[in-house]
Amino acid sequence: xxxxxxxxxxxxDTTKPLAGKTAFVTGGGRGIxxxxxxxxxxxxxxxxxxxxxxxxxxxxxxxEIKADGGRALALQADAADAAAVVRAIAVTTDExxxxxxxxxxxxxxxxxxxxxxxxEEFDKTLDLNVRAVFIASQAALARMNDGGRIINIxxxxxxxxxxxxxxxYAMSKSALQGLVRGMARDLGPRRITVNNVQPGPTxxxxxxxxxxxxxxxxxxxxxxxxARPDEIAGMVxxxxxxxxxxxxxxxxxxxxxxxx
Numbered sequence: 721x722x723x724x725x726x727x728x729x730x731x732x733d734t735t736k737p738l739a740g741k742t743a744f745v746t747g748g749g750r751g752i753x754x755x756x757x758x759x760x761x762x763x764x765x766x767x768x769x770x771x772x773x774x775x776x777x778x779x780x781x782x783x784e785i786k787a788d789g790g791r792a793l794a795l796q797a798d799a800a801d802a803a804a805v806v807r808a809i810a811v812t813t814d815e816x817x818x819x820x821x822x823x824x825x826x827x828x829x830x831x832x833x834x835x836x837x838x839x840e841e842f843d844k845t846l847d848l849n850v851r852a853v854f855i856a857s858q859a860a861l862a863r864m865n866d867g868g869r870i871i872n873i874x875x876x877x878x879x880x881x882x883x884x885x886x887x888x889y890a891m892s893k894s895a896l897q898g899l900v901r902g903m904a905r906d907l908g909p910r911r912i913t914v915n916n917v918q919p920g921p922t923x924x925x926x927x928x929x930x931x932x933x934x935x936x937x938x939x940x941x942x943x944x945x946x947a948r949p950d951e952i953a954g955m956v957x958x959x960x961x962x963x964x965x966x967x968x969x970x971x972x973x974x975x976x977x978x979x980x
Contacts, residue, residue, distance in 0.1 A: 942977025
């Protein structure tokens with residue numbers, strides 16, 4: 721357990737809800753992850769984030785935040801590589817101080833019938849969507865202040881899978897629900913909250929609103945559009961902020977009525 725305070729907190733704008741906090745986001749180089757990184761930085765946190773293959777985007781994002789007066793650190797690390805994640809978190813805390821916020825955003829969407837999905841694809845789904853969350857959480861907790869926040873990016877498909885081909889993906893996101901409930905119990909004595917954010921269809925490279933799949937998805941929704949990544953980031957910011965101190969073990973769905 722690490723309860724060091726962030727030495728640079730006094731230099732921050734204390735009118736921001738996350739001033740003086742340090743955040744670590746996995747898979748923050750693009751899409752929902754990049755929106756989360758921007759929002760946490762805008763709210764005053766020093767934000768380190770990992771990326772795997774989008775180096776130019778990740779570095780540009782970090783520079784954009786710095787140009788706006790924030791603090792950001794882009795770190796190349798595969799979320800499924802335990803040693804790489806441990807190193808990235810160590811670099812983060814050496815630079816910014818003890819962690820206050822962990823966002824497990826990195827994940828993968830592999831669709832395929834249970835009859836044809838390969839074992840390699842199944843293992844990849846579990847490695848990135850479940851095992852990586854455990855890896856990052858365990859590594860972060862050794863360097864996290866008491867009273868910290870762990871926020872996972874799950875999926876509404878944990879509760880509803882209305883089309884074929886998503887069995888393994890839905891299973892992986894359902895697994896996070898059990899993990900979050902158990903972690904919330906484990907970490908309650910340290911006042912660390914653990915929650916899931918469960919997005920519905922969101923306009924990213926992985927699931928564009930202009931894609932062939934979008935019309936079918938919109939037909940299942942009360943609000944017939946994709947979410948914007950910044951809308952998902954707003955839910956994350958709430959859970960990371962002071963108003964959510966009594967929210968733990970919860971699954972907050974933001975899906976435009978996909979599961980209604």
